[in-house]
Amino acid sequence: MRILGTVRGQWRAFGVVWLIVAFAAVFAAGQVAKREAEGDALRQARAATALHAAVLRSELERHRSLPMVLAQDPDIQALLRDANPSAVDRLNRKLEGLARETRAAVIYALDTDGLALAASNWREPISFVGSDYRFRPYFHEAMRDGQASFFALGTVSNRPGLYLAKRVTDANGRALGVIVAKVEFDALEADWRASGEPTYVTDGDGVVLITTVSKWRFHTTGELGADRRRRLAVDQTAGRADLSTLPFDALTPGMISLSRDVPSDTYARVSAPIPELGWSLHLLQPAGTTITRAVLSARVLALLSVALLAGLTGVLLRRRQRAHARAVEEEAARAELERQIDLRTIELRTANDRLSHEIDERKRLEKNRQDLHDELIQANKLATLGQIAAGVAHEINQPVAAIRTHADTAGVYLQRSDADAAARQLSRIGELTERVGAITDELRAFSRKTRSGPVAVSVEAAIDGALMLAGARLRERGVTLERTPGQPDLMVKAERNRLEQVVLNLLQNAIEAVEGVPSPRILISVETKGRKVVVSVADNGPGLSETVRDRLFTPFTTDKPDGLGLGLVISRDIVAGFGGELVHDDAGPGATFRIILPGAK
Template structure:
């Protein structure tokens, strides 16, 4: 059996192997870089916190270091040291108040033999008064050098603190005693502990003096011989501390792992020297989570970047392979397409011919529909004219009868040679003739079949033309007409004859609805609202019946016995052609139709 070699499979295997190697290198490399950056950042943050802690400690030491130096100049101390018979009561009270004000643990005065003559704790059972402290280094160092600083446990209180001592000299410069102030760092340690960062201070021998972890006090951070440990324990702790080693090795700024005395974690250690005291402050900041987050973020970013590059490379490689396949397929598709095009060309030619016939037929039907609508509008006009013909005839007969009467009168006046009276009769005849001409002109214009463009039409003129045609019928029926047109000369976009036809239809419907109504009234109101003009025709008739109201603008819907139900439909189509709308507005009584049109500028 012969195996077939597939080059594309081989290429994809090489591609996958290459990007796996790149991903491993990127994750490891970027993770290491991120770990180093995070370590440096953690050390910088710890260094900043250590500098702040050191600054607070220096401030505390400076504040208390000046206390013995100032007190050594107090003449009351010299008086008591040179004449113990004076009694310590004044100094006891002074030391007590001063210790309270400066927050010193104790202030006391020793004579040249190391015996305490006065103390701030003179009231307490553990008073220093009368105790001898000649064995304390801070006493003999102060007697020898003038001043001393010594950190140790109190022999009476058992509490750790820094003893600051200063020699007291008489006016001749001879030593007469030592003034001592003990400073405890409980408050400082508590503040450091609240920051959540373990901190400790070591002396020049590497022994922990001040610390936020009580178990570390008097432990050593560097190798000491057994003799040195015993000597330190005797001098500083009266032999109570064994000076065990710290649970982690000493060193400079670095990352250390601690599993004893603190929660197991990776800590950034930074060292801050206190040169004036020979001390060193060390701060530990938990950094494992910070470094882990930074490393994980960098590795994730590296993996995502490699995945993105691999994906893009894969897409490009896949595109190249597909491009080759598409080239082959495209040639076959081109030949097939040419064949299909030939077939579709014949089909499209036939379909185009059918579509052309359908378009011509649709245009013919649309023209027929438009012609039919125009014929329907014209028929509605003629039907309306038929309804008002009697009234118009009566409107014309009156001026004709008056013309005849005035013509006869003018002949008599001429026979009498009364030319002035004849002229008046002839003038009246001219006015009546003009009235008849206006009515006939309006009839002729109204009955003409028109379909002009939408133009600016004066609302007053359209209403006046309508009233010329229907005025006689209103008077015949005894209908009171009220016109409310507050803005004369207002124009709308419409076609005058067709607008008059709509108003006439609405007035005709109102007159028929008022039959049998006491005090029949029709109101024509015109209102302008912004760019729209509303022409409202209202009557005080019985209104539209509920069964007809919902289908009011549907063809052949009417509540008249002899009506066709086309007048409102035709009127609405005319108004819609103007770009407006015809609506029915129900009310508590009567009927109101509104014509809303665009205002012409």
């Protein structure tokens, strides 16, 4: 019962919380959607306003140049100087054609008293010819300042339009009168009206001049002062319009509602300046329906999202209640699992100890194998030294005997007090001693047990060392040695003594291979192939037998009666340790072995 009461309390709290969350989410989603929809409407309105303003500026620029050009016309100047009937008739017809071509509402010329002498509408009942316009502000401003612009209702046509006036002067700068062009915006208003976006243009006082809603013309965006109202009445700018304010109710910034004249709705209002005339263009973007739909969609989506989250939370709550009911069983299972884990951990620890022991044993065996390999290489060195020992001893005995002879000779010269002759003998002794030292140094370096990583080694130096040790045997066997011109700066990645051991092994094998061959010859060459350096040792002996060639680098494979068959195997392992290869080439007569090593920069 206690658990049942707790469950019921949880569900009651769950329902209350999610009702509050649903109300808050629906309200917040509606507000956010409303702000976003208003922002979208304002952005669309700005784009449309910029387009409308560009069209209006283009229309104004097209007509503003007309009075300036006409002020220079000789016919107009002549008429204003002498208004004879023939000149009036000629100018009336000329202005009529110009108005038709430029799509101006009317073009007319005023004398210095404001009387219209000629006009493009001279044929019409509402002809301006003979009318007095001295009361119009644009006449006085043009006479005073040279040019003027003024928007008003026509006193004769009662049609609104923009009057663009320019003073006409003679060659001496004397004022002759004023030329005026009236521009009406009916076509522009019709184009704007077709877009479905209420648009209007106001002057600096907020009076509506151009509009897609005809009822708004000469209304104001705010209250006008008494002076401004009186001036508008005197100028007859707005006719009998009451100059009341526009039917706008401000909402949020940039958003308004209309109370009459157009379908009631919420609009985004955006303005753009027309600095040429001090005007402002205003555009109303319908946004009420869009905002309502956006708010409704956002609220429905928020409600669905809350319902979904509430459902998921309810499922989680139900699972939590079930999980709580299974807690005791899981605790027992957890204890059993921990026990099993402890047992398994002990087994894994035992296996790990056994594996560590095996790894240590493998490392020890690997070290023993490497030590055995190094001992085998050293034994091969010593065996090679044993083979060349007799020749090296002969090389040393000759200088030693010569040293004894020169020493005795030097003693005789000293008894005779012939110091110069004795010095020559001692100098010769020094040269022979250096030769013996070079041979013994090479023997000592070659026999040293070394092991290091590959470094930059001179190929020519390694070959020179091997030839110093094998030179005596070559001369003893009468073998002709041919060697290609060397490159002293050619370096490879190797270890000096071991590379020298490989070259010496190949020389020893070549010397034995040419034994009994007429004109025995050995060729040593060095060449580069890309990033590789190839050292070749070739002889003109009988070559390798087919049996030996098939198993050449297999241990204990040899065709020598007293050979072990390990020299080439050891040499190949040494070269492989440098990252290179030792290969046999049986393309030509005799045997050719190539040492291929990576070059060192």
